[in-house]
Amino acid sequence: MNFTSYMPDALREARAAAARDEVPVGAVLIGADGRVLARAGNRTRELSDPTAHAEILVIRAACAALGSERLPGARLWVTLEPCPMCAAAISAARIETLYYGADDPRMGGVRHGARVFDHPQCHHRPGIVDGISAEESRRLLQDFFRERRDGCNYTK
């Protein structure tokens, strides 16, 4: 199988987010046909929108472009473990596979805390591949918060 990693693209979005003074998390959404549907980094401050995480932005953009609430066969690449909000949106959009970078023990909702996909109330569970470029993702977040909040751990 000819497999392309989009984590370098997602990391580029995360770096661009940091440059905008947004928490450096980036995402790329790939359609069932292999086309890039959307790319985004966090924009919660710029948009005054607490839901404007990278994952939500790419899902909303792709769904709007395709005129569909669902993205069967789509693959989401994101630099950090999604929070419960993003995990539930990934499920609602019927994304097939979630590839993510660093774990987020502080805010994550996939392997930590709410574990959104692990309950019968979750009606679609994506395949999950984690730990991709985790070290670089984590370093971006740590550098961001070290510069701004002096010692605060990374978080969305």
Added chain:
Amino acid sequence: MNFTSYMPDALREARAAAARDEVPVGAVLIGADGRVLARAGNRTRELSDPTAHAEILVIRAACAALGSERLPGARLWVTLEPCPMCAAAISAARIETLYYGADDPRMGGVRHGARVFDHPQCHHRPGIVDGISAEESRRLLQDFFRERRDGCNYTK
């Protein structure tokens, strides 16, 4: 204390959603000063947006209007137990109190399944008042799905 219930308004939004062929869930968001900040019903089909639940729409509208990612002191009235996506957005927006109608054993993420507020990864837990006009909320959903999906239980 002079206390106004906004559940009748939220139910009106839910009925309007049903009339648009959207799952009948409605929400009203009240600011710290008692002003109505936003009202909405689900619009996932109309907007081709799986995140366009009533709760997300009122949070996004209020945050955009106020130019803030956070809504301290705000109170959210919604006809159905929020799903994990909406619960996490409620937490991110720092909403003070969540008033909801019917429980949602099938999709809920507050009292069921992911129980988003009940983990250390949740950094703001609103006060919760449930069961308000629950019977009417439930009936709206049951009627909606009975007409459309013949026997499917209610769900967002």
